[in-house]
Amino acid sequence: MDVSPLVKTYPDIGHLAFGSTGRAIISTFMYLELFLLAVEFLILEGDNLHKLFPHAYLHIFGKNIGGKHLFVLLSALVMLPTTWLRSLSLLAYVSAGGVLASIVLIGSVFWVGAFEGVGFNEQGVLWRWNGLPTTISLYTFCYCGHAVFPTLCSSMKDRSQFPKVT
Incomplete structure (x- = not known):
């Protein structure tokens, strides 16, 4: 990212290093990882909250939604607004x-x-x-934050302070 001010994401780094093929491959893996991480998070939240509140259900539009499905939906509704933020500084x-x-x-x-x-x-x-399997998925979830490092760096007021993040 120090080589060119145009480099802001990992796909940009892939393009700089390997051309358009590198951009495509890195983009595919990064977006796939982020999507699967979101799915994993919702499943973990649904499982854990269901264990805490096993008899919770919601009656809406003539249907009963309960168990893990209820908590997956609630977790998604709580987390969804955080994806609309223009700056990651609020997530601090x-x-x-x-x-x-x-x-x-x-x-x-x-x-x-x-x-x-x-x-x-x-x-x-x-x-x-x-x-x-649960342990491996928890560790994977906890250590998959690297995908947002370029976005964090480009969102900082003083990019020279980025080494303190990692």
Whole structure:
């Protein structure tokens, strides 16, 4: 991105390095990854919220929508407005909320383990093979943010500060 001011996305980098074929290949993989990531996020939200509220349903237009389908739809409706933002600077507040939620979650786990009588005992199964697909998808979801790095860089007021992002 430092080579040319016209380079703003990964497909631009692919075009600079490999021509129009590079742009097409990188665009295909990037958009496919982002689409599948969105689908994965909605499925994870639907599953997790359904486990928390198993009897929730909504009666609308003469139909009952319940279970995972309800929570997938609700999650999509909550997240959809964030895709309409013209500048990613507003998402910094959402990111700060995620950091705060992570701190509260870690603190809660340690509090329950240390002070609520649950303890940190070395019991249980070390490796659960049936949970491997879910684990891989969670890690994939958590580490697929690289697709927005060029957009973040081009949205910054002072692009020289971008190394602090990564």
